[in-house]
Amino acid sequence: MIVPILFIVTSLNVAFAAEITEQQIIESVNNHYPLIQEALLKYEASKGEYEASLGNFDHKVKFKSRNNIENVYDNQYFETAIERKTPYYGIGLIAGHRQGNGKFAEYDGYYRTSSAGELFAGLTVPILRNFANDEARLGARIAKINQEISKQELMTKKLTATHKALSLYYKWLLECKKLQIRRNILNLATSRQEMIEKKFKAGDVERLKIKDNLRAIDKRRDEVLKNEIDLKRIAIELSLYLRTDKGISLIPSEDQAPVDPKVHKSTKTTSFNWDKVPQLQILNLHYEAMRQQKELNQNQKLPGLNLDVLASRELSSDVPYDPETIKIGVSFDFPLENRKAGGKTVSSEYKTLAIQKQKQYLLQELERFYNFSTESVEASLERYKVVSREYENTKVMAEAEKKRWLQGESDLFIFNLREQDIAEADIKRWTTLFDSQQYHIDAKLFSGQLLEGL
Secondary structure, three states: OHHHHHHHHHHHHHHHOOOOOHHHHHHHHHHHOHHHHHHHHHHHHHHHHHHHHHHHHOOEEEEEEEEEOOOOOOEEEEEEEEEEEOOOOOOEEEEEEEEEEEOOOHHHHHHOOOOOOEEEEEEEEEOOOOOOOOHHHHHHHHHHHHHHHHHHHHHHHHHHHHHHHHHHHHHHHHHHHHHHHHHHHHHHHHHHHHHHHHHHHOOOOOHHHHHHHHHHHHHHHHHHHHHHHHHHHHHHHHHOOOEOOOOOEOOOOHHHOOOOOOOOOOOOOOOOOHHHOHHHHHHHHHHHHHHHHHHHHHHOOOOEEEEEEEEEEEOOOOOOOOOEEEEEEEEEEOOOOOHHHHHHHHHHHHHHHHHHHHHHHHHHHHHHHHHHHHHHHHHHHHHHHHHHHHHHHHHHHHHHHHHHHHOOOOOHHHHHHHHHHHHHHHHHHHHHHHHHHHHHHHHHHHHOHHHOOO
């Protein structure tokens, strides 16, 4: 069983056999990250919800029949009609055919037609309530807005997942650099121990020097072991975003870290653009949905006044009455109480105000953190220059201390400290450089610029 598993792991890393780059991370996240795929599926589902909302405007076929069997008035009546509620001003359309055969009483005159039947067509027009808006039209508009919200939620997932993945990527690179530096100084101390032991046997150094160097070895080995644990943890976190074409997560190895990683050294690559921040777009869409809901609620407070027009024509010419008729009617209703519409109007008013407050806060938050991030990029790059000078000066001091120690003019304890100083200065140098990169990524997150090219 071991051989196949090893083969699978080896084959999975073929896609990232060389150095893992920032671009590979971005592509992996946007093409294979499960939570983005989940958001994409929800977006596709929202398209179905919008299509379903249009069902309120589908054509409907209705059929009626009536058979009356009695001694005097035996008759049959059939009616077939096509109805449709249109998305235009709440107008409803109807057209069809009806036919009544047999003998009808005078009070059943509506059911009597010529032998060939009667064609009819008409429309209903709301004059007050439901003219500007109604539940069917609002449902379609809300479904369309929800579809756009699902799209912006997909963009949000892409934005946050890409930011998280890149942040982990640069933390992983930093841990790789730190581990490399600490292993180097551990190897120096280990190699030096062999030389010191030979000198001790020759009587050139005292036993305390051996203990001091062993202390340095243990200290550095402890730092290496801790660094290895930290690196493994970050690599596992990064593996959730680093995936093959089949969606299988990969744990990156140290040898896949770029020797000279690309680091952005300019703040001019980002600009604040409200239209590119999906979280703001989602709030705008919720506000628009609530605004339209508010319009419907206000509309529902109006009296119901509908105009009905129905035209008909007999298909047979031998009828003892006018074969063509036009019927015009008006229907009116006025609810004495309309607490539903009134309550919903108040509710929607406060909800729109709440969304405005939320948007106001989010705008302030994004702008503040964006400004902080861009300023911190500059500050970190300035720190990098300072720390780089510190690193170079520390190397000079350590080299001088090494010569003094070899000449017997310095103590091993001091030399170990100088050597340790080089490692710490080098780690600080890389940490500062990757800090600037993190702030750069943060600025692109808060401005929505990370979505470019996704």
